[in-house]
Amino acid sequence: MRLTENARKVLEKRYLARDEDGRVCETPEDMFRRVAATVASADKDRLSEKELKKLEEEFYDMMVNLEFLPNSPTLMNAGRPLGQLSACFVLPVEDTMEGIFDSVKNAALIHKSGGGTGFSFSRLRPKGSSVKSTGGVASGPVSFMKVFNAATEAVKQGGTRRGANMGILRVDHPDILEFITCKQNNADITNFNISVAITESFMKAVEQNADYDLIDPRTGKKTGSLNAREVFDLMVNMAWKNGEPGIIFLDRINRDNVTPQLGEIESTNPCGEQPLLPYEACNLGSINLSLMVKRGRDNIMEVDYDKLRETVRKAVRFLDNVIDVNKYPLPEIDEMTRGTRKIGLGVMGWADMLLILGIRYDSEEAEKLADEVMGFISREARRMSQELAEEKGVFPYYDKSVYKEAGIKVRNATTTTIAPTGTLSLIAGTSSGIEPLFAISYIKYVMDGTELVEVNPYFKAACEEAGLYSDELMREIAQKGSLHDVEGIPQHMKELFVTAHDISPEWHVRMQAAFQRHTDNAVSKTVNLRKDATLQDVADVFWHAYKTGCKGVTIYRDGSREEQVLNIGSVK
Numbered sequence: 001m002r003l004t005e006n007a008r009k010v011l012e013k014r015y016l017a018r019d020e021d022g023r024v025c026e027t028p029e030d031m032f033r034r035v036a037a038t039v040a041s042a043d044k045d046r047l048s049e050k051e052l053k054k055l056e057e058e059f060y061d062m063m064v065n066l067e068f069l070p071n072s073p074t075l076m077n078a079g080r081p082l083g084q085l086s087a088c089f090v091l092p093v094e095d096t097m098e099g100i101f102d103s104v105k106n107a108a109l110i111h112k113s114g115g116g117t118g119f120s121f122s123r124l125r126p127k128g129s130s131v132k133s134t135g136g137v138a139s140g141p142v143s144f145m146k147v148f149n150a151a152t153e154a155v156k157q158g159g160t161r162r163g164a165n166m167g168i169l170r171v172d173h174p175d176i177l178e179f180i181t182c183k184q185n186n187a188d189i190t191n192f193n194i195s196v197a198i199t200e201s202f203m204k205a206v207e208q209n210a211d212y213d214l215i216d217p218r219t220g221k222k223t224g225s226l227n228a229r230e231v232f233d234l235m236v237n238m239a240w241k242n243g244e245p246g247i248i249f250l251d252r253i254n255r256d257n258v259t260p261q262l263g264e265i266e267s268t269n270p271c272g273e274q275p276l277l278p279y280e281a282c283n284l285g286s287i288n289l290s291l292m293v294k295r296g297r298d299n300i301m302e303v304d305y306d307k308l309r310e311t312v313r314k315a316v317r318f319l320d321n322v323i324d325v326n327k328y329p330l331p332e333i334d335e336m337t338r339g340t341r342k343i344g345l346g347v348m349g350w351a352d353m354l355l356i357l358g359i360r361y362d363s364e365e366a367e368k369l370a371d372e373v374m375g376f377i378s379r380e381a382r383r384m385s386q387e388l389a390e391e392k393g394v395f396p397y398y399d400k401s402v403y404k405e406a407g408i409k410v411r412n413a414t415t416t417t418i419a420p421t422g423t424l425s426l427i428a429g430t431s432s433g434i435e436p437l438f439a440i441s442y443i444k445y446v447m448d449g450t451e452l453v454e455v456n457p458y459f460k461a462a463c464e465e466a467g468l469y470s471d472e473l474m475r476e477i478a479q480k481g482s483l484h485d486v487e488g489i490p491q492h493m494k495e496l497f498v499t500a501h502d503i504s505p506e507w508h509v510r511m512q513a514a515f516q517r518h519t520d521n522a523v524s525k526t527v528n529l530r531k532d533a534t535l536q537d538v539a540d541v542f543w544h545a546y547k548t549g550c551k552g553v554t555i556y557r558d559g560s561r562e563e564q565v566l567n568i569g570s571v572k
């Protein structure tokens with residue numbers, strides 16, 4: 001197998017099975033074999049032994065070749081005692097003591113198995129309102145978030161990986177100001193990402209510089225009002241300060257809710273890519289686009305659509321099977337997740353694919369290709385889900401879905417999601433999700449004090465071809481963070497090898513919006529801003545995301561927070 005040294009290290013640390021003495025007792029190939037056999041076994045009553053083996057081989061091949069990888073919990077837990085295979089969950093938080101602490105407990109069970117949880121705290125009564133049974137006063141959503149946060153902290157050590165949470169509050173909740181500022185101190189509520197759930201009427205009020213009403217969720221009554229623009233500016237300020245809160249567009253998310261009869265979507269998973277109903281879980285998987293290319297006519301690299309189609313088809317069958325072999329942490333989750341059979345197929349290695357094709361990330365050509373490639377994946381995935389419906393039946397809640405009205409038979413309520421692929425991309429040795437490169441080269445400090453210069457493989461190849469490669473040059477690039485001011489690099493290379501900070505905020509959002517147009521669920525993307533970005537830049541990103549149909553947006557201004565909740569270094 002072609003694994004980088006970093007990939008091997010990550011796999012050994014958390015993914016490979018261990019014996020009773022805690023020693024690693026499988027190779028990466030064994031791991032993929034374990035996963036392939038477990039996932040194929042969903043079809044054991046339908047297929048002959050020979051057919052089953054063939055299916056297992058197909059699954060094994062696409063993983064071992066790093067063409068497709070399922071989300072981390074599937075790699076870690078398939079065929080092992082925990083057996084919990086999903087990365088994303090949403091749990092309800094009811095406005096009762098029992099409800100709140102049930103949710104804390106359920107989150108702990110999910111974290112133990114490597115899943116992340118999202119919660120909306122919007123149903124909790126505001127701070128200061130009365131508690132009938134005790135005659136006391138309620139402490140409000142933010143104080144309960146701290147309880148969830150502490151529980152996550154305590155589970156962290158024993159679990160398969162650090163638990164992650166998303167906390168959501170509606171913009172019209174009376175405690176919204178406290179929520180927006182609750183993470184302004186970097187040391188607070190560190191196991192949560194937070195997002196404000198924004199409504200269209202709120203955005204209209206911002207545009208008109210009008211006031212909007214705050215509503216007590218328990219009584220449904222107006223408790224006061226705020227100036228929408230002031231609230232918007234506060235969000236912008238806080239996000240500029242250290243990246244939080246993010247925002248999600250609740251109405252838009254619910255317009256894409258394919259089973260409105262089952263309830264309203266009120267939250268997403270921790271990184272925002274997967275809106276779910278309460279008690280729903282979703283398993284994700286990502287195709288490595290850097291391997292979906294071939295040498296075409298005149299020796300020019302192009303997208304290999306035949307290979308991509310085959311990979312999508314196998315991946316959809318794989319993810320659909322995961323639903324059947326998955327062991328769910330709660331009966332309610334079992335019921336909902338098997339009921340809607342949502343899967344989330346997405347991509348990683350987008351920036352690498354563009355480099356291979358010689359297309360600059362922030363260009364109309366790249367945007368057009370994003371539409372083409374993701375449009376293709378989405379159509380093929382939907383088609384495969386339709387074929388699976390013929391073969392194995394529609395999802396159980398189909399009658400309560402919009403597909404029924406439309407007369408389209410599908411096996412999965414949703415098929416596409418773009419995950420961050422924080423660890424998967426590291427295992428596959430490619431760029432993460434749809435993000436641009438973060439650096440062309442960087443200096444890595446090894447334990448014994450030596451310094452290693454890590455260089456993007458495509459840049460390295462281009463430099464070697466041009467006879468430019470030298471250790472000093474790579475160091476200079478690592479220090480400068482961009483090719484912009486580096487002498488001796490030809491213009492055409494400067495044009496192609498752009499990094500997150502070379503790319504304008506507007507282009508970050510344009511790329512997110514291009515992928516969102518062809519994604520059932522949502523797209524995980526961080527709009528990475530330079531340190532000198534202004535408040536206006538942040539406000540523009542929020543507006544632009546709103547106007548271009550994104551389901552939410554997250555920004556991060558370079559250097560504004562020392563430690564991020566979900567950065568790659570801290571999750572291992």
Ligand code: UDP
Binds near residue numbers: 114116269
């Ligand atoms: N996740 C989590 N803890 C982590 C990283 C991820 O719970 O430390 C969950 C979370 O729901 C996130 C999802 O996994 O949104 C997908 O993240 P990513 O694609 O980075 O995971 P990978 O499969 O690459 O490990």
